[in-house]
Structure formats: structure tokens, C-alpha cells
Amino acid sequence: MTTAEHDLDRLEAQTDEGAQELRTRSRSREVVLAGGGMWPEDELGDTMIINMGPQHPSTHGVLRLMMELDGEDVVRIKPVVGYLHTGMEKTAEELTYVQGTTNVSRMDYASNFANELVFSMAVERLLDVEVPPRAQWIRMMMCELSRMASHLLFQATNGMDIGAVSMMLYGWREREEVLRLFEFITGLRMNCNYIRPGGVAADLPDGWQERVLEVCDTVEAGIAEYDALLTENPIWRERTIGIGRITTEECLERSISGPILRSTGFAWDLRKAQPYLAYDQVDFDVVYTENGDVFDRYRIRLHEIRESMRIVRQCVERMPAGDYRVQDKKVTPPPRARIDESMEALIHHFKLFTEGFKVPAGETYVAVESPRGELGCYMVSDGSGKPVRMHIRGPSFYNLQAIEPMGGASLVADAVAIVSSIDPIMGEVDR
């Protein structure tokens, strides 16, 4: 029995409608041929290669897919990337460590804080500075809010790609709340450049607790709506269950991480396995499922929003007092009020923002759990004010290698659902 027929069996077991229509159609082709009909048969097994993208509404940015098709069956999918290559790693070698976060923030532009965090952590490790607890908790809260924003974006775009077009508006409605909160705290909606080496750029403004809890409540109501709309919806389930299957072995050998790996039954989350910031001091679960299909990845990301909200609420309750940056003259500029009073402070500020600080020679690799998987930064320094090499291990770059096993035995109509469930962000694929 072929894979397609096996899937049809399963679908038929789940719903009353639809599956038998599919089956009939393929049977009717045989009937036509048996009766001497005119349906062209691929005797030679000719396949057709079609190109999807890079400009296409459903490819999540500028991803180009070359699909080899045998009728409606996709024999092979090859992703072609590079359409958003920005030379960020080259630019990073020309920017100081202070300026570096502005550059990396734009890689995974759906969750900016994760990039800034991994860069800052790499610099701090090379500098050997310890970030104060309040800064850790603020960073953690912002990263989890960023994870919520990214997964809400996923719900919106995934819904729209699969056909639930109103999900686009619902997802953005909740994401707006989170972005407005970012604007309140950091000054910008996106590309915030808030997490910097040494801590965060500024302390949380007054009244942040109420704002954050309000946002959590709004988002919670929102995702309850998505759950009610989609999870038990027969159309949604038919379009996503059993589609884009991948196994744990296929994931591990392709360096795939994040929700894709967790959807195969492998509960690996760096926040639990190799905790950083203050993740070992908060209570949250690692969400994983067993089947490795599009439906599972949708559910994982939905529940990860809930887990992130749990962490954010704990941050609101337990935020420690203290410094929001390490008080190390080498790394931290003086408070802006002092610049008016003291010449040393002015010179210190000037030197820090023009020359930057020097980082002792060394190399390190730091990894965090971004909404897409393991986001790593490999940094090499040589004692000067700019890195020798700043390489970001973007999870989407590796996760895109999942397209081949997932798409290799699917239909054209499912290709969009599969790419959407991988949730690639081309900014970090191409850098």
C-alpha cells in the first residue's frame, strides 16, 4: 500500500467526508485507462520541475522551492535560499560590540530579543562578566514575550497559508498587543536593540507589571479562540494531520531543533536541558507531541504560547530588584544624567559609543532556545573592539533541510502547509 493510500485510510477513519472523494478520483483514473480512455499515462515516468517563489505569498519570505512533480505528487523538493543574504556576518566584523546587537536583531526578525540575547551572551562570556539578576529576569521576560509574538505570527501565517484566512487578522490582533508592549518598554515595536552586552538598555518603565499582565490576559483569550476555531475543526484536521511527517532520526541527523524536533516525540528544549538566564528558577513545561506532522507543530506552538505566559507571569511576580546592567565601567555607559555633570562621564560615554570596548582574544559558542530551535552564536575575538568572526547558527537554516523528508512524499497542495509548519524566517536563513 502506498503512502498516499495509507493516509487516505487514516483520514477516512477520522471524518465522514472528503476522503472517499479523493479515493474515487484516483480510482476513476484507472477506470478510464482500463476502458481505453485518453488520460495520458506517464509511461516513461516523466516528472515536471516547477518553481515556486521567491516572490510568492505563501513562502514566508523569499524562499524559492524547486519541486519535481509526478502529476500532483511531489517527488522531490529542493529549497533554494540566498534571496535575502544581507552580509550580516561581514557587517558584524565592521561594527563594534556595542553596535553588534543592532545587526543581529534583524536576523530572526520575528523574535528579535533571542538574537540580541545570544550575541550579548557570547560577548559576556568572552569578557567574563556576570550579568546581575534583575537583568537576567528582564531578559528572560522579554525573550518569552518575543516567543509569544513569534508564535502568534506563526498562528496567523500558518492559518492563512492553510486557508483559514481570518486567522491572519486574529493572530495579528494579539501580536499588536505584544508589540505595543515592546514599544512601551523598549521604545520600538521591532528590532528593539534592547538586550545589549552587560544587561539591558534601560530599566523597565513604571507601571510595567499591569501592562504585562493585561497583555497576557488578552493573548490568553485570543489563543483560547484559536484553539476553539481550529483544533477540533474537521477541515483543519484533514489539512494538517498526517501531512509533512518527519521522524526523530531524520530530525537529529539534519540538526533540526525546536518545535519540529519536539513534534516527533523528542522533548529537547535548551531552556530545560542547558538552562541559561533564570530558566532553572521558573516553572514551565516542555511541550512535545508524538506524530511529527503539521497538526502537531501547530499545537506545540499554541501551547508554547501558554507556557511562555506562565513564565512571564512568574517574572512579573518575582522580578528581583537591582541593576539592569552590569556595573562595569568597561561595558556600561554612565547614566545619562551624569553626562551633564561630569567630564569623565562624558568622555566615557563618548569612547564607549564611538570606539566601543575591547574584548580579550578567545572564541566561544553560545546557544539559546529561540522560537525556531537552537539559535547559536560562534564568536571569535582578538582583543580589539570588533569581532574577528561573528557567526550565527540560525535554526531556520537547518530546519529548512526538513523540507526534503517532509515534502518528498506529499501533494503539491500540501507543500505550502509543510513549509508553513517549518516556520522559517529567511532573515536568519540567509543572514
Add this chain to the structure above:
Amino acid sequence: MGLDQVPHNFLTARLEDLVRWGRRNSVFPATFGLACCALEMMATGAAHYDLARFGMEVFRASPRQADLMIVAGRVSQKMAPVLRQVYDQMVEPKWVISMGVCASSGGMFNNYAIVQGVDQIVPVDVYVPGCPPGPETLLHGILTLHDQIRTGELMRRRAASPTGGAAIDLGAVPAPAAS
């Protein structure tokens, strides 16, 4: 005699004004979101900032059906020919908004990989600065474009190009056979 003394329900206007009114109130953008600015463009189309009240929520995937190309994001060397091809496929009248600093001038990425300003490849009507420009800024840019359409030359680029800017060679279309 003023219009209020006319007992019938009709109004008069110049043809140019009606054409401009039609054009500016139903601009169809082509989906050309490249990077971070694409997310803000989608936010502008979403419920809170709502491009639909300007008649623009219909983002057309096919450039043949679109009037406006909002270049939202950084244009890399590999993407530049694709950008030009999509622009060429759009039929006149067409407009280009360069959204964000990367599209307008290369932004913070002054290097080998990014085209330093999309106006090197396509003619731009409105530049919207920001990194990324918030939805209000983009809306301001779009309304500026609407103003340009309202006051601009109707046949402004059609005159310049023999094919109406659509990359179709009208001379190559065979005349229908007489039967």
C-alpha cells in the same frame, strides 16, 4: 446656478478627477515583503491599522493584477533581478513605495550583498523611512502616494514606454485570422 439648486441626483466632475479618484481608492498592492518591513506591512493590513479603509487590503499575488509594489525589506543581489522582473510584469499605471531604510538606501547594510537603494532598479514614488517604519509611518507614505495620484499626471509613464510598461511586445501578438 449652484448644484444645490439642481433638483436631480447627479454630479459632474472632470474625467481626469474621476479616473484619479478610482485609481487612488483601490490601489492593489503586490505582495513583495522581503524582510522585517514585511511584518510591519502585514500589521498595516491587519485589523488595528487596517489598510482596507483605503481600499488596499487586497494584496495580489500576481503582479499582473497589482498596481503598487511596496518593496518591504532589504533587496539582496540575488533578489534584484527578481524584483525587476516582478516590476516589469506589472501593468501601467503602477507605483512603487520603497518601505524602510534598506529599500530606500541600503539602510544599515552598506555592503556587498545589499542593493543600496531599490531606486537603482525601479523608479520609486514614495520613500518611507524607518527600520522598520511603524504602520503609521507606512500609512503616511501610502496617503502621500494617494495624494500624488490625486494630483499627478494621468499618463505619466505610459508616454515614456511603448508597451505601457508591462513588458509585453504588442507587435508580437498576431492579428486574429479572418475566417
Add this chain to the structure above:
Amino acid sequence: MTTVDDAPREADHEPSDEVAAAVCARFPGSIAAESHGQVVVHVDRAALADVARFLRDEERFTTCVDITAVDHLRTAARVLPDGVTAERYEVVANFLAHARNRRVRIIAQVPAADPVVPTLTGVYPGTGFPERETYDLLGITFEGHPDPTRILMPDDWIGHPLRKDTGAARVPVTFKGSPDPR
């Protein structure tokens, strides 16, 4: 669907250089080092694929997290342990063992005159993309790679942008009223 409330797992209570010791024992000439608390082993570039196979088969390193390279043409101060001959390029591979919850980094020095290393795609298929990227941006050839083509730059691009002797190709910034350099 289930959720799991795992208590944070601690790294194995093995000596931190046990993996390094195993690699050095199997591949004589390798030199172990420690970099900000992380285990690094400098190996000979010809042995790179064999080291990867050893790590996967015998040390249970399930994933090759990342492969990249560094161009040290202009690096004044290099941090290298004794016994490692510095070359212009370094190929860096990071590995992760999920069950053992530990990481290791393998670094191979690659000379400028002959920037070739064996591919790891036979051991970890997931290195397909990063090896193409390293070739594209730095010009390191991975021998035996199934698809040794450019991945980020256009196919007809000449040169390797991330090399230190290639400039960033900055366009001079113009100000209002100044003559346009373009």
C-alpha cells in the same frame, strides 16, 4: 498530546575532558583545550570526517550543530594551545550529544594554499547546507559534498565575501548637495 515537566538536567558528572581524551586517544596528534568552560579539540583536517564518525558512533553525539570557518588573515592575537600550527583558516564544527547533554567543538586548521577538508555529510546529512555556506562565503572546499554549489550568493558570483582580503564593498555615504558617487 502530553507535556513534560522535566527538572533541569545537569550535564554528565564525567570529567569535563573525557570526550576530548577519547578523541585524542583515537586520533593521535589531536590537542585538547578548554575555552571559557567549553571543550575544544584541535584535530588534523584530514581526520575531520573520521572524528565526526567516531563522535557519532562511539561517543553518541547525535547532532552536528554547526559547521563554519574563520579567516584569521588579519588576526594579531590568536588563542591556540601549544602544538597547533596556526593556518589562515580554521574550520569549526560544534557537536551536541542529547542523551549525554554535552557539547564538544572540533577545530581544524586549514592552510590558505589548499583550503580543502573532507565533508561531514556522510556522517551527518544536516551539514549539507552549512558546508555549502562555508564554501560560498569563505572558499573552503568540502571534498565529497553531494552538492558543492553556492547557496547564499548568486551562482555567478566571483569571490568569497567573508574572506578578510575581500572588502565589504561599502558605498560612500553621500550628503545632500554632494556629487553622486554612483
